[in-house]
Amino acid sequence: MDILKVLSRGTKRVPNKPSSTVDSKSATRPTNPQLYGGLKRKREEEQPRLDENKTSKGQEDFDFFALPKPEKPTHDTAREQPPKQECETPLLDEQQVRQILKTHRLKFTLLSSHDERRTKVKKSKKKDTTKSKAKDSKKQLFPQPLTAFSELRTAYNVSARLADNIAKQGYRIPTEVQLGSLPLLLHPEKAIPPAAASEMNIATDDGIHFLGVSPTGSGKTLNFLIPTINSLLRRRAGDADQKAHVLESIIIAPTRELVHQIVNEGRKLTQGLGIRIVGMKKGMKIPAEGQPVDVPDFQTESGSESEDDSSSNDEEKSWTAKRATTTKPDILVATPRLLQMFLRSRTLPTVRSLVLDEGDVILSDLFLDQVLSIWSACTHQSLRLTCWSATMGSHIEELVLKQVQSRDPPGQPVPLIRLVVGLKDTAVPRINHKLVYTATEQGKLFALRQIFHPKSSDDSMPPMRLPLLVFTQSIERATALYDELKFDVPAEAGGSTRIAALHSSLSDSARSGIVSRFRAGEIWFLITTDLLMRGMDFRGVNGVINYDIPTSAAAYVHRVGRTGRAGESGNAVTFYTQDDVVHLKTIANVIALSEKQAGKEGDEGVPKWLIDSLPKVSKEEKKNLKERGVESRRGTKAKITSQSAWERRKENNKRGAIEGSKKRKMQGTADNARGGGRNESEWSGIDD
Numbered sequence: 001m002d003i004l005k006v007l008s009r010g011t012k013r014v015p016n017k018p019s020s021t022v023d024s025k026s027a028t029r030p031t032n033p034q035l036y037g038g039l040k041r042k043r044e045e046e047q048p049r050l051d052e053n054k055t056s057k058g059q060e061d062f063d064f065f066a067l068p069k070p071e072k073p074t075h076d077t078a079r080e081q082p083p084k085q086e087c088e089t090p091l092l093d094e095q096q097v098r099q100i101l102k103t104h105r106l107k108f109t110l111l112s113s114h115d116e117r118r119t120k121v122k123k124s125k126k127k128d129t130t131k132s133k134a135k136d137s138k139k140q141l142f143p144q145p146l147t148a149f150s151e152l153r154t155a156y157n158v159s160a161r162l163a164d165n166i167a168k169q170g171y172r173i174p175t176e177v178q179l180g181s182l183p184l185l186l187h188p189e190k191a192i193p194p195a196a197a198s199e200m201n202i203a204t205d206d207g208i209h210f211l212g213v214s215p216t217g218s219g220k221t222l223n224f225l226i227p228t229i230n231s232l233l234r235r236r237a238g239d240a241d242q243k244a245h246v247l248e249s250i251i252i253a254p255t256r257e258l259v260h261q262i263v264n265e266g267r268k269l270t271q272g273l274g275i276r277i278v279g280m281k282k283g284m285k286i287p288a289e290g291q292p293v294d295v296p297d298f299q300t301e302s303g304s305e306s307e308d309d310s311s312s313n314d315e316e317k318s319w320t321a322k323r324a325t326t327t328k329p330d331i332l333v334a335t336p337r338l339l340q341m342f343l344r345s346r347t348l349p350t351v352r353s354l355v356l357d358e359g360d361v362i363l364s365d366l367f368l369d370q371v372l373s374i375w376s377a378c379t380h381q382s383l384r385l386t387c388w389s390a391t392m393g394s395h396i397e398e399l400v401l402k403q404v405q406s407r408d409p410p411g412q413p414v415p416l417i418r419l420v421v422g423l424k425d426t427a428v429p430r431i432n433h434k435l436v437y438t439a440t441e442q443g444k445l446f447a448l449r450q451i452f453h454p455k456s457s458d459d460s461m462p463p464m465r466l467p468l469l470v471f472t473q474s475i476e477r478a479t480a481l482y483d484e485l486k487f488d489v490p491a492e493a494g495g496s497t498r499i500a501a502l503h504s505s506l507s508d509s510a511r512s513g514i515v516s517r518f519r520a521g522e523i524w525f526l527i528t529t530d531l532l533m534r535g536m537d538f539r540g541v542n543g544v545i546n547y548d549i550p551t552s553a554a555a556y557v558h559r560v561g562r563t564g565r566a567g568e569s570g571n572a573v574t575f576y577t578q579d580d581v582v583h584l585k586t587i588a589n590v591i592a593l594s595e596k597q598a599g600k601e602g603d604e605g606v607p608k609w610l611i612d613s614l615p616k617v618s619k620e621e622k623k624n625l626k627e628r629g630v631e632s633r634r635g636t637k638a639k640i641t642s643q644s645a646w647e648r649r650k651e652n653n654k655r656g657a658i659e660g661s662k663k664r665k666m667q668g669t670a671d672n673a674r675g676g677g678r679n680e681s682e683w684s685g686i687d688d
């Protein structure tokens with residue numbers, strides 16, 4: 001293997017790509033999902049060789065990303081057989097590993113270990129704060145990276161069929177987070193060789209707990225799904241009763257939209273594997289307390305695919321009564337509230353893996369009680385936790401550390417390892433950021449219309465192609481903005497159907513309808529709120545408009561992260577008024593840091609003079625803003641309007657009447673030209 005290929009693989013074309021490994025989807029994927037890998041490319045002659053014997057001419061042309069040919073299924077359940085030992089991929093030496101991790105800006109830190117814990121307990125008598133304990137125990141690690149997806153099979157014991165499903169989805173080059181953490185999650189003993197593990201005083205043979213912090217759109221979903229699915233396959237490979245479905249993994253996500261998205265991704269990876277991944281819905285029963293309970297199948301069940309956190313007993317009963325098919329999941333994806341509602345005092349003894357997607361929200365006050373009770377309900381002693389997000393505060397890390405340590409069996413601590421990709425809490429490099437001062441609320445509407453109307457000649461606004469996401473501070477503001485804008489799109493371009501507001505007070509079916517229409521490109525402007533968009537992956541969102549300023553640095557990162565995903569570029573515009581100036585520094589700093597990280601020179605997104613002139617934001621103000629939003633936009637002050645709704649409707653009706661009259665005239669001219677009049681039925685159509 002050539003280290004140059006490892007370091008520069010984001011920029012190098014793959015020679016002789018076998019057509020069987022790529023499907024149509026790959027054509028639409030960016031060729032380079034790397035964020036930082038291509039930045040510091042070294043010349044070939046400077047690179048150390050891994051194995052001189054393997055650098056013959058033939059080896060130079062070795063298709064780095066090609067996967068081994070899929071094995072033929074041997075039986076109908078398509079269960080995996082114990083792995084055949086394939087050609088071993090040689091381990092990189094520590095210097096090479098360090099270089100790759102540095103190039104891709106990957107930093108692994110051990111947040112806990114047995115010895116550290118003992119010293120900490122002693123120390124804690126003097127200095128008993130969790131923060132100082134956590135700080136004391138941090139150490140850097142250099143695990144083996146994944147140099148190509150093909151290594152999943154050859155080096156990390158991934159099932160051939162799972163590897164084949166990954167290839168079929170067109171995934172060819174691992175992103176940074178995948179490159180860094182897949183080996184560690186799949187095969188920790190191999191990723192951290194025994195010498196390094198003993199130096200760090202950790203044992204990895206019984207798995208690890210993991211915190212993954214990587215930019216938005218960097219492929220964290222695939223990253224937690226692959227190890228989850230693979231460990232299920234491997235564990236069951238030797239089972240006599242391979243057909244049994246036992247709930248072994250739970251993935252928790254904050255919204256039903258995200259649950260649905262994860263299930264969809266999971267389904268693509270589990271095709272033909274005999275693994276059932278199910279999204280939890282209201283009324284669903286899951287196998288708790290070790291009792292096998294029938295679970296309705298997510299796909300075959302009639303009705304809405306999304307659940308509702310506030311399901312009533314009546315709804316539950318009627319739903320259960322009308323269920324058509326039942327099944328049991330191997331992997332359950334759920335929102336915290338719904339799962340906890342089902343659990344009450346029941347336990348989930350068979351669950352070995354708990355994944356928290358958007359972990360910082362999941363462990364925020366919004367869901368903390370529910371998540372902790374789910375965590376306690378998972379009573380298996382080998383339960384391993386992974387927690388993922390693009391932003392993660394230190395209080396979340398401390399919370400996770402405290403929780404996992406409290407469950408460690410005596411004398412057998414399980415390491416908690418954290419990976420940070422790039423700089424923590426920054427936006428992805430390929431986004432252009434712009435702060436736009438609009439002075440007043442009216443000014444925002446004016447600025448938004450300039451973006452919406454393509455004929456605008458104002459170049460203070462970046463050119464933004466459709467589709468666009470527009471964020472507001474609250475549901476009331478999203479609805480008000482929708483009411484204001486719904487007549488802005490001309491009828492001939494689809495009128496109000498092109499614009500929608502998505503928020504949690506809508507019904508399940510309305511929410512999933514809007515998401516599907518937005519995915520299908522039927523909706524061009526989607527007005528929404530922070531929580532609803534967490535983790536959502538819409539291909540081709542070209543721009544994000546923060547109509548109301550985000551209420552925290554994390555909110556900014558996640559909002560703008562709906563564009564510029566998987567290596568694509570995007571635009572983010574943030575409006576601010578006089579009322580926002582006191583809060584702006586936090587956002588301006590995130591933009592400045594993100595631009596610096598992206599290697600952008602000068603004052604592209606936010607001029608230095610602006611940052612310097614903005615007032616400092618106190619901790620108290622930050623907290624207040626995060627919890628309550630900007631005061632002048634709360635409650636009844638949430639109104640957004642340039643005219644009264646009545647005036648807007650009147651204007652729209654007038655416009656419609658004029659359009660209709662024009663059409664009738666044209667139709668009449670055409671009919672007269674054909675020499676015939678209209679018959680009754682034609683008239684009735686137009687008059688309706």
Ligand SMILES: Nc1ncnc2c1ncn2[C@@H]1O[C@H](COP(=O)(O)OP(=O)(O)OP(=O)(O)O)[C@@H](O)[C@H]1O
Pocket residue numbers: 029033170171172173174175178214215216217218219220221222389390534535536537561565566
């Ligand atoms: N190795 C890869 N090569 C190309 N595309 C990839 C790769 N891995 C993931 N993707 C694609 O990148 C997109 C973003 O992935 P995903 O939604 O998992 O990001 P994320 O890191 O979870 O983002 P967020 O923090 O916003 O939740 C998806 O469309 C996914 O299919």
